[in-house]
Amino acid sequence: MSAAEAKGFRTAGDVPAELREDLSAVLLSLADNKRLLGMRYAEWLLGAPTLEAGIACSAMAQDEWGHSRIFYAMLKDFELDPGHLEHEREAGEYLNIELLDEPPPEWTGLVALNFLLDSALAVQFESLRDSRFEPLHYKVRKVLEEERFHYEHGRGWLARISETEAGRAALAAAFAPAWNSCLRWFGAPDGELIGRLADAGVCDADSNELRARWLARVGPVVHDAGLDLAARGADGTWRSNSGPDWSDWDGARRRSRGGGPNPGTLAAVRGDKNRTMLMD
């Protein structure tokens, strides 16, 4: 069913009960990933390779937290308490990709988050731009408008670091784990969340199609940077050189089984030090 053929959902109450939980899980996943990604950007405000990169990280961190604030707030319509979601959950309740559990130890790791993960999130947002769940339309457009610069920043740094052999080696080490995480984050092909939402017209593509869109976007760039991660097939489409490793996949949380943000990250994103100052 295409989004255009189906009657729109104006509020969460219009969404059939069997879909509501899937939809709220996707919104929470996007909010959690943006909240944590913003924290990772923020960790490089000082100490990035150039002053300009630090300032860019500051701007991207601000964007990500703006986006996460919007999507946590949307969940109120699903009878979830945004204040609880933002400030009171335990690590095991977060729906973030495992790639964000720990801070990347090197700048190349941050570039992997910037280029691979931020692009994966953008691909997911694009699939919701004309969603049958109408409250998403304009919010997603605003998010994507702000995201354009994130892609350019990641691509620029990838190209810059890949100019030297040492740079390519550092990128290869940082990108390999990020690649596998992002590749499978869109979900297993059958019977999972994204597939159900695609069938209902809430998003415009299933897991495999989203993965293909992401590969088409990041594949040529990592290939040009000399990384052995993706190749163009005979039919012109971009394919990963390795399949996703599903061995510890948790389809409900869209991440590896168990775990969550590490204690320092959790305390920072929840605002544990600021509890007495929470006003709204």
Add this chain to the structure above:
Amino acid sequence: MSSRLVQLRRHGPGRPVPGPAADPTADAGYESVIDRGVDFSAVFADATGRNPDLVLEVPDWETAPADLEERVWRALYEVPDPEFPISLVDLGLVYGVELTEPDRAGDVGVTVTISLTATACPCVEFIKWDIRDRLALEAGVSGVEVHLTWDPPWTTDRVTDRGRDALRRAGVSI
């Protein structure tokens, strides 16, 4: 407590016609005191004797406002953006004004719908307070609500020609 004294400079043909604001000195400007949650109030430049921190260009209306809704829009012209030296209206952030039915005293509630330039705009509460404080000066307004929307997203296309001119003069590229 930080504060900004805003001086209004009227441009355009014809003579300024003060609207029926609660205080006739409103045309001389007003001061917005920005300090989260503490004694946030608006007073008028004439009463302070201070030099303005910001000169805000607003239209020089040729006629008196036809109704309260028009008066609300004119008042919103006098609310500066916290970052850019132009009015919220010229920046294109004001998406709509709605009035309730008059209460027994003839006063109405005003709902102003705004958007922001960025999703993580750190000034959202300042903007809301400035709007509430300015509109509270208008006779006949019993209460003010400010709603936030992203529908449609703000872009620089929404900045008015007057706003563009003022931004360029202030050195902001647009």
